[in-house]
Amino acid sequence: MHILISGAGIAGPTLAYWAAKAGARVTVVEKAASFLASGQNIDVSGSALEIIDKMGLMDELRRLNTTENGTQLIDQRGHPFAKFPVKEGGASPTSEFEILRGDLATMLYEATKNLPNITYHFYTTVQKVLSNDNDKVQVQLSTGATHSYDLLVAADGQWSKIRTQCFPAESIRVVDKNMMAVYATIPRIPSDNNWWNIYFALGSRIVATRPDPYGTIRATLTRMPCNAAQKEAWQAVARSGPKAQKELLRREFADAGWQAQRLLDGMEKAEDFYLHVFQQIKMSTWSTGRVICLGDAAYAPTPLSGSGAGIAIIGAYVLAGELSKLILKPDENGSENVSEIEHPRTALHAYENIFRPFVEQTQGIPFFFPAIVHPETPFKRWLTQTFLWTLSKLVAIPWVVKLFGGGQDEKEEDLPLPSYARFEPGGAVGAEEEKTAVLDR
Numbered sequence: 001m002h003i004l005i006s007g008a009g010i011a012g013p014t015l016a017y018w019a020a021k022a023g024a025r026v027t028v029v030e031k032a033a034s035f036l037a038s039g040q041n042i043d044v045s046g047s048a049l050e051i052i053d054k055m056g057l058m059d060e061l062r063r064l065n066t067t068e069n070g071t072q073l074i075d076q077r078g079h080p081f082a083k084f085p086v087k088e089g090g091a092s093p094t095s096e097f098e099i100l101r102g103d104l105a106t107m108l109y110e111a112t113k114n115l116p117n118i119t120y121h122f123y124t125t126v127q128k129v130l131s132n133d134n135d136k137v138q139v140q141l142s143t144g145a146t147h148s149y150d151l152l153v154a155a156d157g158q159w160s161k162i163r164t165q166c167f168p169a170e171s172i173r174v175v176d177k178n179m180m181a182v183y184a185t186i187p188r189i190p191s192d193n194n195w196w197n198i199y200f201a202l203g204s205r206i207v208a209t210r211p212d213p214y215g216t217i218r219a220t221l222t223r224m225p226c227n228a229a230q231k232e233a234w235q236a237v238a239r240s241g242p243k244a245q246k247e248l249l250r251r252e253f254a255d256a257g258w259q260a261q262r263l264l265d266g267m268e269k270a271e272d273f274y275l276h277v278f279q280q281i282k283m284s285t286w287s288t289g290r291v292i293c294l295g296d297a298a299y300a301p302t303p304l305s306g307s308g309a310g311i312a313i314i315g316a317y318v319l320a321g322e323l324s325k326l327i328l329k330p331d332e333n334g335s336e337n338v339s340e341i342e343h344p345r346t347a348l349h350a351y352e353n354i355f356r357p358f359v360e361q362t363q364g365i366p367f368f369f370p371a372i373v374h375p376e377t378p379f380k381r382w383l384t385q386t387f388l389w390t391l392s393k394l395v396a397i398p399w400v401v402k403l404f405g406g407g408q409d410e411k412e413e414d415l416p417l418p419s420y421a422r423f424e425p426g427g428a429v430g431a432e433e434e435k436t437a438v439l440d441r
């Protein structure tokens with residue numbers, strides 16, 4: 001089976017790794033000219049962590065951690081008033097495995113770029129899907145070349161071009177979460193610490209800073225528009241580019257307080273200034289024929305879920321696992337038979353059946369969130385602060401953490417990884433089938 005993956009972000013390289021392990025030949029095309037190591041602090045937990053572990057990348061993940069000690073809330077005078085240290089009880093927005101998105105993507109790329117049967121082509125895109133039928137999916141690449149594959153995977157992020165081309169518009173829903181964030185890397189100053197510092201400014205604004213392992217600070221300003229006029233202003237600048245975005249930010253955050261002014265100044269010079277409009281992607285089905293969307297392209301959950309990278313990794317693993325069941329089947333003599341390749345639809349449907357309920361759960365962000373952390377008035381801010389302060393005291397008590405589903409209980413909300421014979425250590429091809437055969441006898 002020859003698979004073409006579009007996009008070398010998080011989902012793409014993870015799928016490449018597991019699909020190659022399943023016995024497929026994998027080609028990855030990436031739009032960027034060289035590896036794109038950009039992005040903000042993200043965390044990896046639960047089953048996604050288990051997959052990273054199975055890939056032998058735990059030490060690397062640890063090594064690349066963002067050095068964040070925990071999360072703390074900052075009051076109007078700039079003092080921390082509620083602390084959620086990492087590890088103690090486990091109930092902290094900071095996880096044990098914090099990493100920059102770019103470092104995670106780089107790590108996955110480095111771990112796959114030299115594997116046999118995986119080839120990366122940068123500065124290359126799928127220009128056109130020429131045909132998608134029972135036998136093959138045929139594409140024209142930006143290089144002008146035309147190739148055929150058994151499967152095309154769109155792992156090209158939230159605004160996937162392949163999705164737009166291959167799926168009817170009515171099967172794709174963009175769900176607006178009424179929130180925007182701007183990100184920028186700014187110089188570190190001596191008074192900075194290694195915490196995720198979150199300050200609730202009034203008027204539904206948040207000012208936040210986080211550490212990274214490179215001696216700089218990752219700054220974020222988030223905003224929930226309070227009325228239609230504000231929303232329209234943000235949507236307009238989202239379309240018109242960084243200059244207009246920075247002007248609007250300056251107007252809207254000038255009186256926010258705490259370090260807002262420093263962040264606004266720092267963002268002017270930042271090379272990675274980036275505005276993100278929080279919108280989820282929901283598709284009525286993830287595949288059509290031999291084309292399937294994966295990761296943000298299929299089910300971007302927004303950073304509010306804190307799981308976009310997680311479900312990109314788990315999705316890639318489960319998809320490869322289901323494919324592994326049909327790629328290589330032992331023939332009568334027990335040798336691998338790769339000449340007969342079925343249409344992958346059985347695997348694509350099995351994958352979607354297993355994974356869709358988990359994705360829907362992940363995308364289901366409670367209705368009061370993110371508004372609760374974007375207070376508009378002093379009274380609402382007092383309520384939020386009091387609630388979070390109380391929480392920070394309570395989570396120091398382990399039984400409360402258990403009661404509210406933090407720490408250990410988090411595992412239960414996770415997707416237990418299906419086991420695939422091919423992926424087990426020393427996992428022989430068709431080991432499952434062989435076992436059944438023995439039992440039958």
Ligand SMILES: Cc1cc2nc3c(=O)[nH]c(=O)nc-3n(C[C@H](O)[C@H](O)[C@H](O)COP(=O)(O)OP(=O)(O)OC[C@H]3O[C@@H](n4cnc5c(N)ncnc54)[C@H](O)[C@@H]3O)c2cc1C
Nearest residue numbers: 007009010011031042043156157295296306307308309310
């Ligand atoms: C601020 C922030 C915080 C986040 N926090 C978390 C968190 O705590 N935990 C978490 O799990 N997730 C988090 N996420 C989400 C996470 O980063 C994404 O969900 C994840 O990166 C999705 O991976 P992906 O591979 O599907 O897409 P991407 O990482 O977006 O990769 C897509 C790739 O496709 C390439 N591409 C685009 N168009 C084309 C094309 N036409 N042809 C070829 N290639 C193309 C892009 O260059 C890119 O390399 C956060 C995101 C943000 C912005």
Ligand SMILES: *[C@@H]1O[C@H](CO)[C@@H](O)[C@H](O)[C@H]1NC(C)=O
Nearest residue numbers: 062063064065066067096213
């Ligand atoms: C995080 O990385 C630093 C080096 O940047 C290392 O000293 C530290 O031990 C790491 N922390 C964890 C929890 O692995």
Ligand SMILES: *[C@@H]1O[C@H](CO)[C@@H](O)[C@H](O)[C@H]1NC(C)=O
Nearest residue numbers: 066067068069070085086194
């Ligand atoms: C905070 O981070 C620093 C730097 O990574 C580390 O040396 C220290 O042990 C951390 N402290 C806690 C409480 O985690």
Ligand SMILES: *[C@@H]1O[C@H](CO)[C@@H](O)[C@H](O)[C@H]1NC(C)=O
Nearest residue numbers: 001020023024025116117338
């Ligand atoms: C690469 O794929 C070919 C079949 O396409 C297979 O014979 C070979 O074993 C694969 N190599 C590895 C290392 O998996």
